Amino acid sequence: AQSVTQLDSHVSVSEGTPVLLRCNYSSSYSPSLFWYVQHPNKGLQLLLKYTSAATLVKGINGFEAEFKKSETSFHLTKPSAHMSDAAEYFCVVSDMDKIIFGKGTRLHILP
Amino acid sequence: DTGVSQDPRHKITKRGQNVTFRCDPISEHNRLYWYRQTLGQGPEFLTYFQNEAQLEKSRLLSDRFSAERPKGSFSTLEIQRTEQGDSAMYLCASSLGLFYNEQFFGPGTRLTVL
Numbered sequence: 001a002q003s004v005t006q007l008d009s010h011v012s013v014s015e016g017t018p019v020l021l022r023c024n025y026s027s028s029y030s031p032s033l034f035w036y037v038q039h040p041n042k043g044l045q046l047l048l049k050y051t052s053a054a055t056l057v058k059g060i061n062g063f064e065a066e067f068k069k070s071e072t073s074f075h076l077t078k079p080s081a082h083m084s085d086a087a088e089y090f091c092v093v094s095d096m097d098k099i100i101f102g103k104g105t106r107l108h109i110l111p
Numbered sequence: 112d113t114g115v116s117q118d119p120r121h122k123i124t125k126r127g128q129n130v131t132f133r134c135d136p137i138s139e140h141n142r143l144y145w146y147r148q149t150l151g152q153g154p155e156f157l158t159y160f161q162n163e164a165q166l167e168k169s170r171l172l173s174d175r176f177s178a179e180r181p182k183g184s185f186s187t188l189e190i191q192r193t194e195q196g197d198s199a200m201y202l203c204a205s206s207l208g209l210f211y212n213e214q215f216f217g218p219g220t221r222l223t224v225l
Contacts, residue, residue: 032211034213036216042218043114043115043202043216043217043218043219044154044202044204044216045216046213046214046215049211049213051211090153090154094211098156098167099144099156100156101146101153101154101155101156102153103151103152103153104151104152104153
């Protein structure tokens with residue numbers, strides 16, 4: 001069985017400081033992992049994905065994530081937060097025929 | 112615009128009525144997915160199509176729900192005898208090929224059941 005846990009429902013950081021959004025997963029197979037972002041009143045957009053290639057994945061808007069099999073984690077990071085990063089972020093795990101979204105982490109950016 | 116479109120964007124209905132939503136995927140995408148998202152939750156998978164074949168249905172998809180993709184292009188999701196618990200955002204996504212490919216999401220249809 002597969003599952004995904006986003007460890008924080010809300011994260012607040014100051015503009016210009018690093019962002020860390022945490023995600024742990026479980027999967028019976030070698031999973032594919034994704035991060036999607038949802039801005040208010042906009043559709044979900046893919047930030048980045050891991051599909052068994054390089055463990056450090058770079059995405060759009062300066063985000064990156066590292067796949068750590070030993071820790072079953074896929075945390076999302078960004079060196080310097082921008083006001084436009086304020087949104088809901090979803091970690092997603094997918095294997096052969098199932099896809100599961102985490103409950104989301106709302107990122108707040110403080111001026 | 113060649114993205115995924117959904118119609119209507121908002122639907123308000125009374126309990127017991129039937130509603131139908133439409134999704135138009137990106138034209139060359141063979142896979143089409145339906146999700147439901149309630150407040151404070153991530154999208155929950157409902158069903159998906161590969162071309163016109165419906166290949167997987169979640170246990171969330173009760174007998175009151177039916178989805179079709181008759182010609183492998185657009186899809187419809189119908190809810191019969193709506194209940195207040197059906198109030199949610201219904202999302203459609205499309206992709207090429209397998210689950211590890213990026214899914215492109217539409218803006219969603221927000222359903223409110225009074």
